[in-house]
Amino acid sequence: MDGESKRVLEYLTEVEVAAEDVLTTKQQIVDLDTKRNKNREALNALKNEVSDSEKVKVCFGSVFIKFPKLKMTEMIQKDQKQLDMEINDLRKGLKAKVNRLNEMQGKPELRGYNLSPLSSDEIKAINGLLKK
Helix, strand or coil: CCHHHHHHHHHHHHHHHHHHHHHHHHHHHHHHHHHHHHHHHHHHHHHHHCCCCCEEEEEECCEEEEEEHHHHHHHHHHHHHHHHHHHHHHHHHHHHHHHHHHHHHCCCCCCCCCCCCCCHHHHHHHHHHHHC
16 A cells, blocks of 8 residues: 555544544433433332332342332432433533544534533523513
């Protein structure tokens, strides 16, 4: 292979690795979101179908363990917060990975892609200004 062919091959390999990284991150987000939805379903089932004094059976791996409803609710809510943080971190990293991939391919940076939602304090301030 001559030098130019090697450079083209290296470039295509780098782009393929960057694209694979983007796809892997997207799949991780989907998997974590699926787990988060299952947790949400479990919280609703605990809230609506089980009395407060009743113990619930929980499957950890291949073992079922009885836990008090309140303790289980706390554990699921803690897991939900952890999943939310992981998903947000992956989404932030995904933006940088997509921008890097676009840069490698010679595409322009995505416009409006780095926007973030308003916080509750900012929304309250805007609503306060609009009511005047």
